[in-house]
Amino acid sequence: MLHFKTIIEPFRIKSVESVKFTRRDERETAMREAGYNVFRLRAEDVLIDLLTDSGTGAMSAAQWGALMQGDESYAGSRSFFRFRDVVRDLTGYAHIIPTHQGRAAERILFHSVLKPGDVVPNNNHFDTTRANVEVEEAEARDLVIPEGRVPSAIHPFKGNLDLAALERTLEQDGERVPLVMVTVTNNTGGGQPVSLENLRGVRRLCDRYRKPFFLDACRFAENAYFIKKREAGCADRAPKEIAREMFSLADGCTMSAKKDGLANIGGFLAMNDDAWAERCRNLLILTEGFPTYGGLAGYDLEAVARGLEEVVEEPYLRYRIRSTEYLHERLVAAGVPVIQPAGGHAVYIDARALLPHVPPLQYPGIALANALYVEAGIRGVEIGTVMFGLHPDGSETPGPMDLVRLAIPRRVYTQSHVDYVAEAVIGVAGMKDRLRGYRITKAPAVLRHFTALFEPLPA
Ligand code: F0G
Numbered sequence: 001m002l003h004f005k006t007i008i009e010p011f012r013i014k015s016v017e018s019v020k021f022t023r024r025d026e027r028e029t030a031m032r033e034a035g036y037n038v039f040r041l042r043a044e045d046v047l048i049d050l051l052t053d054s055g056t057g058a059m060s061a062a063q064w065g066a067l068m069q070g071d072e073s074y075a076g077s078r079s080f081f082r083f084r085d086v087v088r089d090l091t092g093y094a095h096i097i098p099t100h101q102g103r104a105a106e107r108i109l110f111h112s113v114l115k116p117g118d119v120v121p122n123n124n125h126f127d128t129t130r131a132n133v134e135v136e137e138a139e140a141r142d143l144v145i146p147e148g149r150v151p152s153a154i155h156p157f158k159g160n161l162d163l164a165a166l167e168r169t170l171e172q173d174g175e176r177v178p179l180v181m182v183t184v185t186n187n188t189g190g191g192q193p194v195s196l197e198n199l200r201g202v203r204r205l206c207d208r209y210r211k212p213f214f215l216d217a218c219r220f221a222e223n224a225y226f227i228k229k230r231e232a233g234c235a236d237r238a239p240k241e242i243a244r245e246m247f248s249l250a251d252g253c254t255m256s257a258k259k260d261g262l263a264n265i266g267g268f269l270a271m272n273d274d275a276w277a278e279r280c281r282n283l284l285i286l287t288e289g290f291p292t293y294g295g296l297a298g299y300d301l302e303a304v305a306r307g308l309e310e311v312v313e314e315p316y317l318r319y320r321i322r323s324t325e326y327l328h329e330r331l332v333a334a335g336v337p338v339i340q341p342a343g344g345h346a347v348y349i350d351a352r353a354l355l356p357h358v359p360p361l362q363y364p365g366i367a368l369a370n371a372l373y374v375e376a377g378i379r380g381v382e383i384g385t386v387m388f389g390l391h392p393d394g395s396e397t398p399g400p401m402d403l404v405r406l407a408i409p410r411r412v413y414t415q416s417h418v419d420y421v422a423e424a425v426i427g428v429a430g431m432k433d434r435l436r437g438y439r440i441t442k443a444p445a446v447l448r449h450f451t452a453l454f455e456p457l458p459a
Contacts, residue, residue, distance in 0.1 A: 191343020
């Protein structure tokens, strides 16, 4: 019997979308007109778009077919019950509240349960999660393990929460902690997984201090697959069964179905607590919609329901994790500094290490992301000082790291696209001495990375 080493895409392509090739001078103009902020580019002018893996995936034929089954009734639609049953089968939670995306679930949860001065521990808050905590005048406290803060450190579960630090927080600030969160996988820390053992440790501490425990579950299936590959005793378990255990260790979750829901829009908030669920549903009605659609069309609920079934299929996850790892391997082999090991949904280039001549407050991540666009038409995103360096009091300090994230949309690009990306990154890394820093000319007070305007600094 033959044993194959090649891991192929577990699908064939039924419908294609052309990409537009541009010249370097056209991209230079586009970059200048965008205020040197890749969020402000027209997507049409991007050749390979690795800005995010959120809402950018390709739906399956089964999902497109399910759209036609959407029941658009305002209340009690059949699509809601299909969605609810799939989410409940996966998570086991009693209350399933649809939202239009992840941050809506965050806002509804935090606005319902936080008060000023509260503290929310997490391994690392994602930008919208942090902003939704801070807007309630609460503190978003990042407690990832020390290895999780060092790009070059290798650890199989680099997203783990530091249990000793959590215990200190619960001991010292316990009355100010309404809930504990863990993000799977840990996006801000490099798409790194959290182990079942670590989740069990968080559960034990939450039990001891009587705190509810919520997952930020955006990439739960990728996390489950890492557990299967890396955690003792899990090799023979199905990803779905591992995912169920992850959810069972928590009391609820926020979810963006734009990631591991394999949908272009959607999300949910789920939990066991009746009183919290009632508060959340009341706010949902005010800002999102009736509890059986929560800001989504009936057809969106169908697409998410089907996506949640497909995302835990093993051939899909094997291909998914391997294609990210493949890009990572090529960059490592060429000596490009990247977060180790490969993340689930993205490869993170360590721009601070690559561009030591650009200090953090001159935004090395922006310098690198912008060069990747101008030289190769590839759009990545800075996860660094621009995203995390501005504090609620208006002060600015270097972010924990200065990274450029190349996020891989699900089921969208083929291996030759990835080969092109590797060649481009290696090429740009080779001209690093020519890359310059930037200064901000205009920015809003929160979530500035989305809309800030920049200016290149003179050589
Ligand atoms: N939590 C995590 C860990 C995320 O990565 C995101 C979104 C959210 C919450 C919010 O979900 O976008 O549906 O409102 N991350 C995207 C990204 C935007 O590019 O990483 P949303």
